[in-house]
Amino acid sequence: MSRVSVPCHVKGTVALQVGDVRTSQGRPGVLVIDVTFPSVAPFELQEIMFKNYYTAFLSIRVRQHSSPHTPAKWVTCLRDYCLMPDPHSEEGAQEYVSLFKHQMLCDMARVLELRLILRQPSPLWVSFTVEELQIYQQGPKSPSMTFPKWLSHPVPCEQPAPLIEGLPDPSRVSSEVQQMWALTEMIRASHTSTRIGRFDVDGCYDLNLLSYT
């Protein structure tokens, strides 16, 4: 099943916080990231991939294209997906995550816009976000190819050309070459994976200093 990357525009993160951002002491624990697809028609979402950076829980809301007369509504397709089992410790904090269509709560048939809601309840971390966000849609099915006529309907054998004097029989030569080729393939396939264990270059292992690069 192939997938095709969909170009998306990731808007800057917006922190949700009660009260004034400047005066209150704590850091925001909820961030919202909007993802729009300006150049693409409503598509079917296959996969979302990103690199986590200290986000504990993720929710995703999606706005889908419905019939032309009703306005598109926001629907939650992923609720409180846990990225870090313990928000205070490092487990899962910098992992690569893939989310698939079948994990979503609703159908992702005609996606217009995505909204990622990130939560990190622990006050230990200075910042949190998700990075390298990539959206994939279903790739095109492999097109049915039409075979050229001569492959599917081989021509019956022609009369072989008369042998030229002095040259060996071509069918015998070809069968011998075939056998040789089969032998080389066998040898190549059975090549052993045990290392020889040589650490020197042509018998020479004179070293002066270690290299830092």
Add this chain to the structure above:
Amino acid sequence: MRKAQGSWEKRILKSLNSMCTELSIPLARKRPVGEQKELLSKWNEMGTDEPDLSLFRPVYAPKDFLEVLINLRNPNYENGDSLSFRTHLGLIQVPLKVKDIPELKEFFVELGLTTGQLGIDDSTQVPPELFENEHVRIGQKVLAEQDGAAAQQYIRQGSPTALRADLWALILNISSQPEDILYYEQLKTNVIQHDLLVDSLIYKDVKLTASNDDYYFVFEDYLYQVLLCFSRDTSVLGHFAYNSASPPKSYIRGKLGLEEYAVFYPPNGVIPFHGFSMYVAPLCFLYHEPSKLYQIFREMYVRFFFRLHSISSHPSGIVSLCLLFETLLQTYLPQLFYHLREIGAQPLRISFKWMVRAFSGYLATDQLLLLWDRILGYNSLEILAVLAAAVFAFRAVNLMEVTSLAAAEAVLADLSTLKVMPLLQIFLFATVT
């Protein structure tokens, strides 16, 4: 973590390079034929050689490594200047996930009070019919079936002395095939042909540690045979695929910068530190044939020991072990922890050297082998941190009375009389929390 490991490696390389230039000794050179013959004839008694090693010093010691670990910081971690609930009271400041005692109880369930253990239930007061005889019988059956998974499960309760060598070989998947013996002989040829600076470091380390130890000095020659060959073994490079460290590189003399002349130094990529030979020494009690001893050590190294001296977030890595030790001590012996901290004796400063060496050289050999049985059985090094905390718990009364780091070190200097399994059992399963 990777950055920290990278800069630590750079420091080691600089130290080795400066040693090279100071002593004007090349990192590696081909031995002249006469020297090769001489070494071959002395192969089984390299301990009698007394080269002048006074100018060599170990590249680093565990306490240097501890300083690096103490300074590990996550830039995204809010570590306020004032003391708050965020500050770690111990030395390690990285918030890795470590198990607490309920999780450890579940993980080490076979060490519980109701399960028989070798190290406890085979003592002279306990009649052997209760546990020991049956356990030995099961062990013989496991060996007869050559069942590795069963062996790993079985060894969690300890291994009888007579069966231990075979059980470890079964779990580590070592069988002495002719090609393994040939491989070892080839490594021996490599040792004879090329002389490495690392060899002198190994000599010095063995003379400083194992030769001075009452239990291990008899194995001095074996240690040279194993460690010198270990440095030439390129198959060890394979473990860098899952190790956060990388092997040092060098270029053949005169060909600096040309990729086709780039080689790893030493050929196995591992630079030994002070105490490295203690990883091999206990194994000499079990295996007497050099090529099998070598294979067992190599497998133990690439499975377990490498984690004790590289920086990573793995649950069995040394950083997690240190944090586990400190967390256990803080949670279950808070008064002791507070007292030691107040007198300037952070507990990790004392227990770090035990954990880095997997307690080799600190415990009596039979106790050490019982401990290493469990490392193999549980495929994890966390038991080292638990034992370190258990030792502190055992000597807590004496430790509460000391008033300085030196006095605390003195209380914990001699562990050779300790019995490992009762300590672990009491700490995990019988302490009132």
